[in-house]
Amino acid sequence: MGDIRIGTSGWRYPPWRGTFYPSGLVQRRELEYLSRAVTSIEINGSFYSLQRPENYRAWAAEVPMGFVFSVKGPRFVTHMKQLRDVETPIANFLASGVLALGVTLGPVLWQLPPRMRFDADRMARFLQLLPHTTSAAAALAARHDERLEGRALTVAEADRPVRHAIEPRHESFRDPGFAALLREHGVATVVSDSDGAWPRFDDVTTDLVYARLHGDAELYASGYSAAALDGWAERIRAWADDGRDVVVYFDNDVKVHAPYDAVALAERLGVAPAGPA
Numbered sequence: 001m002g003d004i005r006i007g008t009s010g011w012r013y014p015p016w017r018g019t020f021y022p023s024g025l026v027q028r029r030e031l032e033y034l035s036r037a038v039t040s041i042e043i044n045g046s047f048y049s050l051q052r053p054e055n056y057r058a059w060a061a062e063v064p065m066g067f068v069f070s071v072k073g074p075r076f077v078t079h080m081k082q083l084r085d086v087e088t089p090i091a092n093f094l095a096s097g098v099l100a101l102g103v104t105l106g107p108v109l110w111q112l113p114p115r116m117r118f119d120a121d122r123m124a125r126f127l128q129l130l131p132h133t134t135s136a137a138a139a140l141a142a143r144h145d146e147r148l149e150g151r152a153l154t155v156a157e158a159d160r161p162v163r164h165a166i167e168p169r170h171e172s173f174r175d176p177g178f179a180a181l182l183r184e185h186g187v188a189t190v191v192s193d194s195d196g197a198w199p200r201f202d203d204v205t206t207d208l209v210y211a212r213l214h215g216d217a218e219l220y221a222s223g224y225s226a227a228a229l230d231g232w233a234e235r236i237r238a239w240a241d242d243g244r245d246v247v248v249y250f251d252n253d254v255k256v257h258a259p260y261d262a263v264a265l266a267e268r269l270g271v272a273p274a275g276p277a
Contacts, residue, residue, distance in 0.1 A: 001240050001241060001243065002207070002239065002240040002241075002242070002243050002244040002245040002246060003240075003245045003246070004236060004240050004245075004246045004248075004269055004271045005039045005040035005068060005106075005245075005246070005247045005248070005271070006038060006039060006040070006247075006248045006262050006265050006266040006269070006271060006272075007038035007039060007040035007041045007042070007247075007248070007249055007250075007262055008034065008038060008041055008042070008249060008250050008251070008253070008258045008259055008262050009041075009042040009044055009212065009249045009250065009251040009253070009258070010041070010042060010043075010044045010045075010253065011030055011031050011034045011041055012027070012030060012031075013253050013256075015253075015254070015255070015256050016030075016253075016256050016259065017030075019256045020034075020256055020259045020260065021033060021034075031059060031062045031063065032062045032063070033276045034259060034276075035062065035063040035064060035067050036064060036273060036274070036275055036276040037259065037262075037263055037272075037273065037275050037276055038259070038262050038263065038266065038273070039066070039067060039068070039266070039271065039273060040067065040068045040069065040070065040106060040247055040249070041069055041070070041249075042069070042070045042071075042072055042109065042249045043056075043059070043069050043070065043071045043072060044072045046071050046072050046073070046074060046093070046096075046098075047072040047073070047074060047075050047111070048074075048075065049074075050074065050092060050093065050096040050147075050148075051096050051097055052096065052097050052151060053096070053097030053100045053151070053152075053153040054097070054100075055097060056097040056098060056099075056100035056101050057097070057100040059101070059104075060100065060101050060102055060103075060104045063104060064273075067104055068104055068105075068106035068247075069101055069104050069105065069106055070106045070107045070108070070109055070165075070210075070247060070249065071098055071101070071105070071106075071107075071108050071109070072108075072109045072111065073090075073093060073108055073109060073110045073111070074089065074093050075111075076089050077089045077090060077093065077110070078110055078111060078112050078113065078116075079112075079113045082112075082113070082116050082122075083112075083116075083122050083123065083125075083126040084122060086126065086129065087129055087140075087143070088143065088144070088145050090129055090130075090140065091140050091141055091142075091143040091144045091145075092144045092145060092147060092148055094131070094137050094138075094140055094141035094144075095141035095142070095144035095148045095152035095153060095154055096148065096151075096152070096153075097153050098137070098141075098153075099134060099137060099138060099141065099153050099154075099155065099156050099157075100153055102157055102158075103160070105134070105160070105162070106163070106247065107163045107164060107165050107188070107208060107210060107247060108130075108162065108163070108164045108165070109164075109165050109167065109190070109210065110164065110165070110166045110167070111167045111169075111190075112166065112167060112168050112169055112170070112173075113169065114169040114170060114198060115170070116168075116169070116170055117170050117172040118168070118170065118172040118173045118175050118177070118178050120175075120177050120178075120181065123178065123181055124181055127181060127182070127184075127185040127187060128185070130164050130185070130187065131162055132161065132162055132163070132164075132186060133159055133160065133161060133162055134156035134158065134159055134160045134161075134162055135156050135159040136162070137156065137162055138154050138155055138156040141153070141154040142154040163186075163187075163188065163206070163208050164187045164188070165187065165188035165189070165190050165208065165210035166182065166187060166188070166189060166190060167190035167192055167210075167212060168189075168190075168199075168201060169192070169198040169199070170198075170199070171199045173199070173201060174199065174201070179201075179203040179205055182203075182205035182206070183205045183206065186206050187205065187206060188204075188205055188206045188208040188209065188210045189201050189202075189203045189204070189205050189210075190210045190211070190212055191209065191210070191211040191212070192211075192212050192214065193211070193212070193213045193214060193215075193216055194214040194215070194219055195214070195215055195216055195217055195218060195219050195222070197214070197219050204239070204244065207243065207244050207245060208244065208245050208246075208247070209236075209239045209244050209245070209246045209247075210246075210247050211232075211236075211246070211247070211248040211249070212248075212249050212251055213232070213248065213249070213250045213251060213252065213261070214251045214252060215251070215252040215257075216228055220251060220252055220253065220254045221252060221254040221255050221257075222252060222255075222257065223252060223255070223257035223260070223261055224250075224252070224257070224261045224264075224265075226264075229261065229264055229265050229268060230268065232248070232265060233265060233268040233269050236248065236265075236269060237269065248262075248265065249262075250262045250265075263275075
């Protein structure tokens with residue numbers, strides 16, 4: 001049976017303070033608190049800007065043993081460059097400290113913009129760049145440019161697998177050639193639930209299933225009903241029973257549903273941790 005991890009996309013949200021996070025909990029302890037309630041979290045600050053090794057190192061030190069982070073690839077690669085000529089930007093991203101996560105490093109998420117259409121040649125070139133081990137990631141990180149001089153981490157403490165997932169948001173990715181490329185390169189398709197804001201792709205292309213639940217009635221805002229959570233639990237069990245690892249992240253954070261939905265889904269699946277002390 002595959003491994004199942006349920007969590008949230010990010011952890012630093014002001015509306016969660018005094019609701020999910022207890023009143024008086026200092027901001028620097030929010031990751032520590034949430035990581036005792038879920039088993040994985042997406043790092044999404046990496047989407048907006050290059051982080052630093054000390055940030056990743058600190059995050060890894062705050063979570064319990066066995067916890068895993070997913071890391072969101074930078075929008076400079078996906079939204080600004082739209083995957084064109086991105087070897088150096090990917091190297092910069094990897095050199096920014098991703099390898100400092102060590103054993104807590106999970107999948108890398110590449111979220112594509114809604115305007116981006118499927119281009120087989122461009123996608124193939126991008127997929128060929130993606131490293132599938134930490135040693136390969138370190139070797140690519142070493143090719144960073146001058147912007148990372150003096151702040152780069154280009155050494156992996158051990159050689160471990162690195163998995164990738166792509167979240168397309170344009171209907172043109174329904175092309176069978178897209179799924180075929182992902183299977184060829186061992187990259188997962190993101191199953192994205194978004195109230196119809198973007199198309200949903202259910203192709204299982206590798207031994208990892210990566211799901212992002214953005215809200216099934218109101219994007220980023222609505223909570224999931226008991227029936228909806230039951231339905232997702234059934235799908236997740238089927239994937240795991242088929243031997244696939246599954247990671248699920250709730251991104252419906254605006255009205256503080258994400259952490260509660262994550263805990264409720266994990267409880268249905270019997271994978272909830274003990275919870276914060």
